[in-house]
Amino acid sequence: MSARIIDGKAEAAKLRARVAEEAAALKRDHGIVPGLAVVLVGDNPASEVYVRNKAAQTREAGMNSFEFRLPAETTEAALLALVADLNARADVHGILVQLPLPAHIAADKVLDAIAPDKDVDGFHPMNAGLLATGRAALAPCTPLGCVILAKTVHERLRGLNVVVVGRSTIVGRPAAQLFLKEDCTVTIAHSATKDLPAVCRSADILVVAVGRPLMVKGDWVKPGATVLDVGINRVEKPEGGTRLVGDVDFESAKSVAGAITPVPGGVGPMTIACLLANTLTCARMASGLAAAA
Ligand code: GUN
Numbered sequence: 001m002s003a004r005i006i007d008g009k010a011e012a013a014k015l016r017a018r019v020a021e022e023a024a025a026l027k028r029d030h031g032i033v034p035g036l037a038v039v040l041v042g043d044n045p046a047s048e049v050y051v052r053n054k055a056a057q058t059r060e061a062g063m064n065s066f067e068f069r070l071p072a073e074t075t076e077a078a079l080l081a082l083v084a085d086l087n088a089r090a091d092v093h094g095i096l097v098q099l100p101l102p103a104h105i106a107a108d109k110v111l112d113a114i115a116p117d118k119d120v121d122g123f124h125p126m127n128a129g130l131l132a133t134g135r136a137a138l139a140p141c142t143p144l145g146c147v148i149l150a151k152t153v154h155e156r157l158r159g160l161n162v163v164v165v166g167r168s169t170i171v172g173r174p175a176a177q178l179f180l181k182e183d184c185t186v187t188i189a190h191s192a193t194k195d196l197p198a199v200c201r202s203a204d205i206l207v208v209a210v211g212r213p214l215m216v217k218g219d220w221v222k223p224g225a226t227v228l229d230v231g232i233n234r235v236e237k238p239e240g241g242t243r244l245v246g247d248v249d250f251e252s253a254k255s256v257a258g259a260i261t262p263v264p265g266g267v268g269p270m271t272i273a274c275l276l277a278n279t280l281t282c283a284r285m286a287s288g289l290a291a292a293a
Contacts, residue, residue: 003227003257006149012269015148019276020061026283027062034283035064036094036120036275037086041079041105042072047098054096054272061276063283066092076105080113087115093286094120094279099170117285120278122174131177136291138278142209143175145270146228147182150205153226153259157182163203165189165196165216165247171209171230179205196220208247218252227253227260230267 026032036058040051051067058065068082079097086095095118101107116126122140130137150157162179166172167190176186189199200206200220208216209230221227231247246263254260261267281291 001255003254004153004259005254006152006226006228006259006261006266008145008149008261008266008269011149011152012145012273015270015273016057016061016276019273019280022280023062023283026280026287026289030287030289032283032287033062033064033091034093034279035066035089035091036096036279037066037068037089037092039068039070039079039082039086039095039097041070041074041098042102044100047100051098054275057272058276058279063276063279064091072102074102074105076109079105079110083110083113087113087118090286092118093283094118094275096121096275118282120275120282122278123169128169128174131174131181134181138281139178140170140174141271141274141278142171142230142267143178144274144277145267146175146207146230147178148270148274149228149261149267150179150226154205157184157205159183159185160204161185161187161202162205162207163187163189163200164207164209165193165200166207166209166211166230168209172207175207175209179207210247212247213245214247214249216248216253218249218254218256221253221256223256224258225256227257228267229261229263232263232268 038051038054055065055067086092095114111123116124119127119138122138127137131139162184164172164176167188176188180186197220201222205226207228213233213235229246229248233245234242235245237243244264
């Protein structure tokens with residue numbers, strides 16, 4: 001038996017098309033064009049690629065993209081001043097400061113300075129708190145993408161056992177909150193978890209976000225389970241060159257799982273699509289409209 005391969009690229013394209021339609025309606029009916037500001041500090045090559053893709057897909061969805069590329073030696077004060085400017089701009093509905101930031105800048109201080117109603121990453125403690133209390137919140141994009149992909153496999157998430165491996169504020173914790181909101185039974189596993197393979201084997205839906213290449217093996221997966229692999233790791237190929245792999249050993253897991261995301265082309269493409277959806281939500285809320293989308 002071989003798992004169904006979840007097509008994250010196709011799901012992301014569907015979501016982007018829906019967002020583009022709603023953005024066009026917002027412009028037609030209310031004269032509002034959603035605007036997303038993306039701030040990149042320094043020249044991390046992976047971040048460069050993400051930021052370029054974010055800007056291109058924002059424009060393709062009919063939204064305004066404002067990019068700010070600052071040198072690595074930018075001071076924390078200068079970055080905070082830019083965030084304050086963006087908070088005050090009426091044409092900027094969403095603000096994203098690309099992580100990681102250079103070591104001399106306190107990332108928490110910068111994230112805390114973003115207006116919560118423009119926080120398209122959902123990283124502000126106000127949004128994290130709203131999410132944790134089960135209230136309406138801007139939620140982080142990658143976990144939102146995981147829930148959408150899980151819903152392509154399971155008609156109902158209610159009552160399913162979800163194991164989230166990883167407790168980061170970007171993925172693990174908010175993923176747990178979002179699946180809890182769907183009435184799942186959620187376990188958060190992490191580096192101190194005892195007998196991690198056994199915990200993983202209890203999952204109907206296994207979400208892995210740890211940043212360790214190929215860590216989760218096929219025999220950690222319950223037969224028929226859904227596996228959502230958030231990892232994106234660049235590893236050396238034996239014959240030279242590099243390739244991208246997830247946190248899950250795809251080859252061994254796919255013969256056990258019922259459905260599994262590939263890397264690349266699984267969870268990854270959903271992140272930017274959800275970012276566009278969050279930007280649309282922010283623009284609608286700024287105009288006094290219901291969140292929709
Ligand atoms: N770096 C890696 N993933 C993300 C993300 O989702 N948002 C931001 N701002 N930076 C990131």
